[in-house]
Amino acid sequence: xxxxxxxxxxxxxxxxxxxxxxxxxxxxxxxxxxxxxxxxxxxxxxxxxxxxxxxxxxxxxxxxxxxxxxxxxxxxxxxxxxxxxxxxxxxxxxxxxxxxxxxxxxxxxxxxxxx
Amino acid sequence: xxxxxxxxxxxxxxxxxxxxxxxxxxxxxxxxxxxxxxxxxxxxxxxxxxxxxxxxxxxxxxxxxxxxxxxxxxxxxxxxxxxxxxxxxxxxxxxxxxxxxxxxxxxxxxxxxx
Numbered sequence: 705x706x707x708x709x710x711x712x713x714x715x716x717x718x719x720x721x722x723x724x725x726x727x728x729x730x731x732x733x734x735x736x737x738x739x740x741x742x743x744x745x746x747x748x749x750x751x752x753x754x755x756x757x758x759x760x761x762x763x764x765x766x767x768x769x770x771x772x773x774x775x776x777x778x779x780x781x782x783x784x785x786x787x788x789x790x791x792x793x794x795x796x797x798x799x800x801x802x803x804x805x806x807x808x809x810x811x812x813x814x815x816x817x818x819x
Numbered sequence: 820x821x822x823x824x825x826x827x828x829x830x831x832x833x834x835x836x837x838x839x840x841x842x843x844x845x846x847x848x849x850x851x852x853x854x855x856x857x858x859x860x861x862x863x864x865x866x867x868x869x870x871x872x873x874x875x876x877x878x879x880x881x882x883x884x885x886x887x888x889x890x891x892x893x894x895x896x897x898x899x900x901x902x903x904x905x906x907x908x909x910x911x912x913x914x915x916x917x918x919x920x921x922x923x924x925x926x927x928x929x930x931x932x933x
Contacts, residue, residue, distance in 0.1 A: 735919055746925035760920040794862055798919060805918030806851040806911045810862030
């Protein structure tokens with residue numbers, strides 16, 4: 705069974721640009737979550753989607769947005785990039801509803817560097 | 820005060836040692852308690868899962884949750900060099916979909932020396 709796939713794995717952007725990250729969940733998983741990981745703040749919750757609806761949202765500015773498609777694939781977008789957005793962005797999928805709450809399966813992440 | 824506090828270490832132990840990792844939390848709504856392990860340049864993977872208070876054992880790993888003290892622990896017996904990784908505690912809970920919103924500790928970097 706294929707795991708969670710994130711693309712791109714690495715990317716470099718400059719301040720003010722925008723970026724779109726993609727996530728393909730494990731087949732059959734309907735919930736997709738996004739986390740930002742930095743050395744200073746650790747893993748922080750961005751948002752969670754279930755059946756194309758945002759179900760939970762973290763404390764990030766509106767520059768961070770996401771969506772989920774009917775096939776459960778998800779994208780997140782960061783607009784007007786700032787230096788502080790440099791981080792590893794992790795996507796995680798879960799069964800949601802039939803699996804254990806909190807049992808997340810993570811991808812390897814997209815490492816974003818903002819110059 | 821952060822919702823979840825975890826000593827970042829780093830922690831360095833000899834092979835075969837017993838390792839104790841801990842987290843404290845402030846949100847009494849948390850009901851689900853997890854330990855994730857993250858190897859360098861990889862995403863976290865679920866290691867242990869506990870619902871509410873109590874102990875859970877899986878091979879060399881034991882997870883303990885004390886909700887009255889808002890304190891969770893992970894014990895690793897007979898530690899191996901392959902256990903070298905960052906260990907992250909995580910919690911969730913509350914009504915409805917917030918079960919799927921995890922709050923993580925910052926992680927403890929563990930090195931097991933041969």
